[in-house]
């Protein structure tokens with residue numbers, strides 16, 4: 001299958017590697033320095049748990065032309081970066097697009113792309129359970145297990161689902177998420193307080209894991225975020241995620257304490273630009289409810305204040 005991975009960062013790189021392993025003809029779209037690195041050195045990935053480095057020779061382009069035809073296009077970037085490629089996707093003749101990454105408003109994203117397109121696109125949403133960081137050399141350190149990818153779409157389009165499954169073949173387990181919108185919304189509400197805490201503590205995960213006050217504030221904020229989602233008619237997905245926080249708070253607390261102690265957290269990169277975009281979109285949901293979200297608001301306010309001061 002001819003596949004394009006648009007966005008050659010941490011997750012896009014591992015996704016491209018997975019798709020090459022599954023037997024696809026993969027092209028990556030990269031820009032600037034990343035384009036040069038991929039052309040010169042290939043796709044270099046250090047697999048953190050597997051303790052090995054792979055190098056894939058991959059076709060790289062810096063621009064998607066109107067008549068470049070792919071069976072499937074994956075777009076893997078930060079939430080705030082997606083709008084920059086809507087018109088590129090809309091003008092291109094390929095029909096099948098899967099958007100991968102954090103997403104606070106998949107409906108809006110899909111409708112923006114459809115509005116610009118001459119013909120209807122098949123749009124789906126994906127997520128990959130991997131993480132990591134990019135080194136200056138271009139080598140990606142990727143933290144992943146055996147390989148799990150998730151797919152869902154807003155219209156129950158089985159043909160795109162089949163194409164997605166075919167691309168991963170038998171190498172990777174594809175999980176179909178029936179309510180991908182609920183999953184994506186739950187996920188970003190889960191990670192926002194966590195990322196704020198990381199940002200406020202200058203990524204000092206050890207310090208966070210020792211701070212009862214910080215951990216409890218983050219947990220309260222997540223719970224408040226879930227309440228806002230529920231009041232907006234969103235089912236917390238997966239259900240266990242909501243139950244853990246409402247019914248097993250102590251267990252959740254210790255799980256988070258351990259999570260922040262894991263050495264792998266040192267090689268997970270985040271972006272506060274993306275966080276700002278996600279916080280901004282959450283505002284619409286907040287405005288619809290009367291839920292008391294004191295902890296959420298405090299974390300948001302404190303981290304945005306620090307972010308703006310650093311930007312000046």
Ligand SMILES: NC(=O)c1ccc[n+]([C@@H]2O[C@H](COP(=O)([O-])OP(=O)(O)OC[C@H]3O[C@@H](n4cnc5c(N)ncnc54)[C@H](OP(=O)(O)O)[C@@H]3O)[C@@H](O)[C@H]2O)c1
Nearest residue numbers: 007008009010011012034077078081084101102131132269
């Ligand atoms: N990294 C993690 O540990 C991790 C873990 C879980 C979830 N996630 C989520 O996964 C998503 C993707 O994250 P990531 O870490 O893979 O991001 P990333 O490393 O920053 O990769 C994004 C890539 O997209 C490229 N890009 C952005 N706009 C573009 C454009 N208009 N044209 C061409 N390329 C463009 C960037 O180019 P440049 O090379 O020029 O920057 C970069 O290579 C995010 O939602 C993130 O929060 C990440």
